[in-house]
Every structure is written in structure tokens, then in C-alpha cells.
Amino acid sequence: MSERKALVTGATGLLGRQVFKGFGNGNWTAKGTGFSRADGTTILKVDLGNAEDVEKALDEFKPNVVVHCKFSKTRTPSCATQLIRSLGAANRFPDKVDADPEGTRAINIEASKTLARLCAERDTILIYISTDYVFPGRPGEAPYEADVTPAPTNLYGQTKLDGEKAVLEEFEKAGKEGMGIILRVPVLYGEAHTNAESAVNVLMDAVLKVQDGGKGVMDHWAIRYPTNTEDVARVCRDIATKYLKAKDRASLPRVLQFSSEDHYTKYEICELFAEIMGLSLERLVANTEGNDPNASVQRPYDCHLSTKALKDIGIDVSTQDFVGWWRREKRAFRK
Numbered sequence: 001m002s003e004r005k006a007l008v009t010g011a012t013g014l015l016g017r018q019v020f021k022g023f024g025n026g027n028w029t030a031k032g033t034g035f036s037r038a039d040g041t042t043i044l045k046v047d048l049g050n051a052e053d054v055e056k057a058l059d060e061f062k063p064n065v066v067v068h069c070k071f072s073k074t075r076t077p078s079c080a081t082q083l084i085r086s087l088g089a090a091n092r093f094p095d096k097v098d099a100d101p102e103g104t105r106a107i108n109i110e111a112s113k114t115l116a117r118l119c120a121e122r123d124t125i126l127i128y129i130s131t132d133y134v135f136p137g138r139p140g141e142a143p144y145e146a147d148v149t150p151a152p153t154n155l156y157g158q159t160k161l162d163g164e165k166a167v168l169e170e171f172e173k174a175g176k177e178g179m180g181i182i183l184r185v186p187v188l189y190g191e192a193h194t195n196a197e198s199a200v201n202v203l204m205d206a207v208l209k210v211q212d213g214g215k216g217v218m219d220h221w222a223i224r225y226p227t228n229t230e231d232v233a234r235v236c237r238d239i240a241t242k243y244l245k246a247k248d249r250a251s252l253p254r255v256l257q258f259s260s261e262d263h264y265t266k267y268e269i270c271e272l273f274a275e276i277m278g279l280s281l282e283r284l285v286a287n288t289e290g291n292d293p294n295a296s297v298q299r300p301y302d303c304h305l306s307t308k309a310l311k312d313i314g315i316d317v318s319t320q321d322f323v324g325w326w327r328r329e330k331r332a333f334r335k
């Protein structure tokens with residue numbers, strides 16, 4: 001079989017690093033792009049806000065598939081930062097996570113739209129990584145099928161949803177439906193450079209913080225489905241292979257969802273980390289308080305993503321066991 005090429009944006013980030021690795025063998029050749037952490041050789045420095053830079057990367061490498069893992073945090077706080085903020089005394093999702101929402105939207109949505117247009121012009125498949133936070137997560141609604149109308153309750157989810165729409169529209173305009181694919185995933189964990197890179201790994205910091213006399217409060221209400229970055233990488237590769245080979249690509253779904261079935265509150269994850277590390281959780285208080293019905297922003301309670309659309313097209317949706325991974329990979333706990 002001829003060589004297939006994948007370009008991974010955000011390849012210096014938590015997910016992008018694993019996706020890049022995942023395409024690095026077999027019939028695939030991978031190239032990554034990053035920004036501040038790009039080394040300029042395996043990982044190209046490409047400003048995705050600059051269309052000329054993007055065109056150059058596409059024309060030089062000529063990928064069959066682009067996996068778009070980039071998301072600018074210049075103004076939008078990362079999932080991990082949002083989590084840290086949400087741990088505040090009131091334990092409310094911030095009404096405004098961003099001092100400049102319009103600027104953030106412009107940066108992330110425009111970059112995705114431009115990338116989609118350039119990919120469509122070149123007959124290149126684009127997999128856009130999105131989030132479970134496109135759904136409101138109201139009690140009783142989950143699991144969400146991929147075709148349910150999204151209704152995000154925070155800026156991050158709204159920005160990702162607008163990015164989804166921009167990508168699908170660009171491929172539709174070009175008459176290349178089926179080449180623009182959305183893959184929604186929930187909160188991610190895995191090998192990280194710092195705990196703060198992942199909204200799950202960062203909970204180890206919360207456990208460490210209460211060891212030396214400090215006190216903390218941790219959410220024990222919202223349900224999360226921590227999913228391993230290596231598993232997402234495998235699924236991205238399987239999707240790329242499937243859509244690239246498909247003769248009837250336009251009949252394949254445009255929105256896919258992947259998630260682990262393991263579910264925990266953040267407090268339960270802290271309990272697990274403390275148990276694995278032999279640490280005490282005495283000074284971390286579990287906060288079971290749900291949403292204040294009068295708050296202007298309602299935090300998602302359960303955004304569980306159904307993986308049916310992936311299963312229906314024959315893609316393996318199995319995941320590593322969350323507890324097993326952490327017991328095995330204790331070294332992933334950073335100090």
C-alpha cells in the first residue's frame with residue numbers, strides 16, 4: 001500500500017504529541033506543527049493564524065490527512081486552568097472565562113476555517129478535535145448522540161462548536177462533504193510534561209497541596225469521563241485510514257464521538273490518586289453542591305458522549321482502564 005501522510009497541528013500539546021506518535025509507524029508518515037515549543041525539524045513552527053504559513057506547510061508536506069489538535073490558549077484558559085478556577089470557594093464555573101471572548105473566538109475559529117478551506121482546496125481530509133463541552137450536560141440528558149443539537153454553556157464549548165461549524169461549512173461549500181470530520185472527546189489524561197497540561201493530571205497537584213497543612217475543596221458533583229490520549233490517537237488514525245480508503249466517503253458521518261466509559265467526579269479521581277500514592281485526603285473536602293439554579297451559567301453535570309457513530313462504522317472504541325493506567329504509570333505523577 002502506498003505511503004500515507006498525516007499532518008498533526010498542535011503536535012507539541014498534550015493530545016497532539018500522542019496523535020503525532022500514533023501516525024509515526026506502519027503505512028503512515030507524520031509531520032507535526034507547533035508554535036512556541038516547535039523544534040523546527042520534526043515539529044514545524046507554523047502559525048495557524050497565518051494563512052500563508054499554513055499553505056506553505058500543506059504544499060510542502062502534501063498530507064492526505066490533517067488532524068487539527070491546535071487550540072490557542074493565548075486568551076482562552078486551558079481546560080486545566082478552567083478547572084483550577086472552578087475549584088474556587090463558590091465552585092461555580094466562571095461566567096466569563098476570558099477577558100477578550102471576541103478575540104479568542106476570532107483566533108481559534110478563523111484559524112480552523114482557513115485550515116478547512118485550504119484542506120478542501122487540496123482534497124485533504126481534516127479531522128477537527130472538539131469537545132464534550134459542546135453539550136449542556138443537564139442532568140438526565142446524557143449520553144449524547146453525535147447528531148443531538150449542541151448547546152454549550154461556556155465560552156470554551158461555544159468556541160469549539162463554532163469551529164466545528166466553520167470546518168463543516170468550508171467542506172460543504174467546496175462540495176467535499178465527508179472530507180471534513182469532527183471528533184468530539186471528553187477530558188483527556190495521559191503522559192504530560194507538567195500536571196497542569198491535563199485537567200485530570202492536575203488533580204495530583206490538588207492532592208499534594210493538602211499534604212502540608214493546606215486545605216482544599218474539590219467538586220464531587222459533576223461526572224467526567226477521563227479518556228487516555230493514546231486511545232484518542234489510535235482512534236484518529238483509524239478514522240483517517242477509514243475515510244481515506246472509503247469510496248463512498250460522502251455517506252460516512254461527519255461528526256464522531258469517542259469517550260471512555262470510566263466515570264468519576266474530580267473528588268473521586270483525587271481519592272484514587274491519593275490511594276495510589278499512599279497520601280492522605282483528610283484536608284480535601286468533597287463539594288457535592290450542584291448548580292445554583294439562579295446562576296447565569298450552569299455548569300455541565302454529565303456530558304457523556306455516545307460512541308455509537310464510531311461503532312457503526314466499525315471503529316474500535318475500547319479504552320485503557322483508568323485505574324490500571326495510573327497504577328502502572330505512577331511516574332506520570334509530577335511533583
Ligand SMILES: NC(=O)c1ccc[n+]([C@@H]2O[C@H](COP(=O)([O-])OP(=O)(O)OC[C@H]3O[C@@H](n4cnc5c(N)ncnc54)[C@H](OP(=O)(O)O)[C@@H]3O)[C@@H](O)[C@H]2O)c1
Pocket residue numbers: 009010011012013014015016033034035036037038046047048049068069070071072073078079129130131132160185186187188189197198199
Ligand atoms: N485537554 C483536554 O482535556 C481536551 C478535552 C476535550 C477536547 N480537547 C481538544 O483537544 C485539542 C488538543 O488539546 P490539548 O489539551 O492537547 O491542547 P494543548 O496541550 O494546549 O496544546 C495546544 C497546541 O496548540 C498549539 N498552538 C497554540 N497556538 C498556536 C498557533 N497560533 N499556531 C500554531 N499552533 C498553536 C500549541 O503549540 P505550542 O505549545 O508549541 O505553542 C500546542 O501544540 C484541542 O482542540 C482541545 O480543544 C482537549
